[in-house]
Amino acid sequence: MAGGAIWLPKGAAQINNLLLPVLLFPAIWAVLFFYASLALRLRRAYAVIGIICVLQLVLIGGHFMLR
Amino acid sequence: MIRLPQRETKSLLAIHGWSAVCLGLLLYVVIVTGVACVFADEIGDWASPLPEAPTARFPSGIDAPLRTFAESVDPSQRDAFFAFPRAGGRMYAQFHHDARDASGKMVEHDIAVDIDPATMQIENRREGDDDALAAADRTNAISNFFINLHVRLHVPEPWGLLLTGVLGLAMMVAAVSGFLIHRHLIRELFTLRRRRDLLSARDAHVVAGTWNLLFSFLLAFTGSFFSFASSFGVPVMAMVAFNGDQEKALETMVGNPPASDPRPATLANLDAMLADARTRTHSEIYYIGIEHWGRADARVSVTMLPPEGELLGTTYVYDGPSGGFQYEKPALGRVPSVGGALYGLMAPLHFGNFAGVLSKGVWFALGFAAAYVALSGMRLWTTRRAAEPGWRPLTRAVAGIGHGLPLALTAAAAACFIAQIADAELEPVMMRSFLAVLALALAACWMVRDAERVSRALLLLNGVLMLALPALRLLAGGPGWGAMFATGQFAVPAIDSALIIAGLTCLLAVWRATAAERGARQALRFEQVRG
Amino acid sequence: MTLLLSLSATLPSVLALLWLAWRDPKRRRTAGLASGPAVRRLAVIVLLLPGAALIALGAWAELLIWAGLSSAAGWLFTQGLAVPGTAHRSAHHGR
Structure with a gap:
């Protein structure tokens, strides 16, 4: 979610990137939750969610390094 | 009808049941108090009415007592100000300011008063943090008690909000999984067998749940947004995009960043600004906010109630020292945006306060049904396991x-x-x-x-x-x-x-x-x- | 205006719901009543039409009130028309 601040388009008011992740947080969480609990292959579910998390962390890390 | 393989149905049923067993009772508390909170304003008016009804939400002549109050507050503590009518139409006015205590920790320091709209007398001045102000508020005691229970179960910040946020997520999970496991959604929409057994307990839960499904989801989603936004969402976004500066993050989101000018300057007449705002739209004033009262960069925001038949109100921004109208803006952001519009919808969808008593009555009924669903669900779960x-x-x-x-x-x-x-x-x-x-x-x-x-x-x-x-x-x-x-x-x-x-x-x-x-x-x- | 519009949208939907609940085949079967031909499709159209009209008008506040009132009414009708216990053995006993 936090990475959204960096990659989401800012939109006309320059706030979409900040607001949308906060607004959609419950939905993001719910999708991940149901995916994780219904996934047939647990290992793949771990991998998918793990990759999403790592991608976000890399984005945030890069954002701080490049400044 | 939704056809799911048996394995998925089984795990969904387990999710549905266990999320309810673990968090159901607390969730029930949040829902029941939420139902009462729909009418929080009315409860205040009922518990502590004034002898005379105020002529308007912001009666003319309110400038003078607000000004007297502001002059009694040290200029260094006048960062942010807001005012809106509460119990019986008493004007609640508050200055908010963040200070550092002896150990360097950020603490909020607020100063608040009530203003009698008939006599324009300033009453009940109190200082301290949010909790201290609420404790000293005798006219809103009942509604404050219910609201505090609903919003954070009287658990201290930020844990209370995080807890109710999790409860909102659990309610969302219950709604979605309940929807997915109920195979005969349409066919059994009207069937309720009245016997004193498990089957009728199941019917009662399922029928109420089906009819209330959409609204349960809506209330859960918006509710968990409100809990998480300030306790988790904004701090995280501030960390990523503003190096942890939450105030800067909020300023950017609100879209009202003032060019700093700390020179002292008298605030123009508020009554005139309020009168001007009323001429711009067909609705009443919801609340007013003032940044940097008494400074050259002071800015007055007048937020309006939604006009009849609409969900969102608008905000007019005035220049503090001159009182001149500057621009109209949505709740968040300087110009309309997807995020701003979605945010604007959160409050009317959660509180149901967009069309007065009519919409509040509907929200009350739906909340009541949601409480019934929660309780009958837990009853069903325990009745099934009565032998164990x-x-x-x-x-x-x-x-x-x-x-x-x-x-x-x-x-x-x-x-x-x-x-x-x-x-x-x-x-x-x-x-x-x-x-x-x-x-x-x-x-x-x-x-x-x-x-x-x-x-x-x-x-x-x-x-x-x-x-x-x-x-x-x-x-x-x-x-x-x-x-x-x-x-x-x-x-x-x-x-x-x-x-x-x-x-x-x-x-x-x-x-x-x-x-x-x-x-x-x-x-x-x-x-x-x-x- | 909001009041008038939302109530006039809700009235046909509530009547349609009442008809649907009254003639509902599953309910009647469980109650041991004869289930004649239920003109369900027409009732469903009458039920949903006001909602579509409100969307077309862009009357979002009224739409929310309509949806809320209709679903509360649906629940109330189902509660009110609850069938008393019968000897009829239900094939699928809960879950």
Whole structure:
């Protein structure tokens, strides 16, 4: 979610990137939750969610390094 | 009909049940208090009306007392100011300012007053953090108590908000998984078998749940947004995009960043700005906010209620020193945006306050249904496991809280009036009565074998107490119906009547349940004699 | 205006719901009543039409009130028309 601040388009008011992740947080969480609990292959579910998390962390890390 | 493979259905059923078992009782507390909070404003008007109804939400002449209040506050503490009418139409005005305490920790320091809209007298000045202000607020005591319970279960920041946020997520999970596991959604929409067995318990839960599905989801989603936004979302976004500066993050989101100019400058007349805002749209003023009162960079935001038939109100921004109109903006952002619009929708969708009493009444009914779904679901779960001794504590807790919680809330309101009569501090008295009644209800369910009988006794007590509340209100010095009708303050007779009707309904339900049980017992005896 | 529009949208939907609940085949079967031909499609159209009209008008506040009132009414009708226990053995006993 936090990475959204960096990659989401800012939109006309320059706030979409900040607001949308906060607004959609419950939905993001719910999708991940149901995916994780219904996934047939647990290992793949771990991998998918793990990759999403790592991608976000890399984005945030890069954002701080490049400044 | 939704066809899911059996394995998925099974795990969804487990998710549905276990999320409810773990968090259901707390969620039930949040829902029930939320139902009461729909009418939080009206409850304030009912508990502490003024002799005269105010002429408008922001009556003209409000500039003078607000100015007197502002001048009594040290300029360094006038960062942010807001005002809006609360119980009985009293203007609630507050300065907010973040300071560092001796150990360098950020603490909020607020100064608030009430202004009588008829006499324009400043009353009840109080200072401290949010909790201190609420504790010293005698006119909004009942609604504050309910709101605090609903928003954070009286758990300190930020844990309370995080807790209710998780509860919102659990409610969302329950709604979605309930939808997915119910195979005959449409076919069984109208079927409710009334027998004293598992099947009718299941029907009751499923039917109420189906009819309430969309709104449960909506309330859960918006509710968990409100809980998480300030306690988690904004801090995280601030960390990523603003190096942890939350104030900067909020400023950017609101879209009102003032060019700093700390030179002193007198604020222009507020009455004139409010009058100008009223000419721009067909709706009343919701609240006003002022940044940097008394400085050259002061800015006044006048937020309007939504115009008739709409969900969102607009905000007009004025230059503080000159009082000149600057621009119109949405709630968040300087110009309309997807994020800003979605954010704007969160409040009307959660509070149901976009069309006055009409929409609030609908939200109240839907919330009530949601509470019924939560309670009947937990009943179903425990009834199914009645034979297993391990589940007995939960069975008893569900019975105790199911009817004990509404009773405890009514008791808290009654305690508020009694504390007023005794001139005692309100908040601690309400809290103690609430907890004591809840504990007694739980203890009764623990000790008495027939939990059903205890439930009925709790319902009976609640009915009696509801009928007593209008009398207690009068005893505490509240005005009678005649005066309230004469001054057009209909919240007082309306809530009194609602309490009387609700009280009688409780008594009727108890009477019918008792009669039904007696009938069942007689039938059983007849069978035995015949056999 | 909001009041008028939302109530006039809700009235046909509530009547349609009442008809649907009254003639509902599953409910009647469980109650041991004869289930004649139920003109369900027409009732469903009457039920949903006001909602579509409100969307077309862009009357979002009224739409929310309509949806809320209709679903509350649906629940109330189902509660009110609850069938008393019968000897009829239900094939799928809950879940």
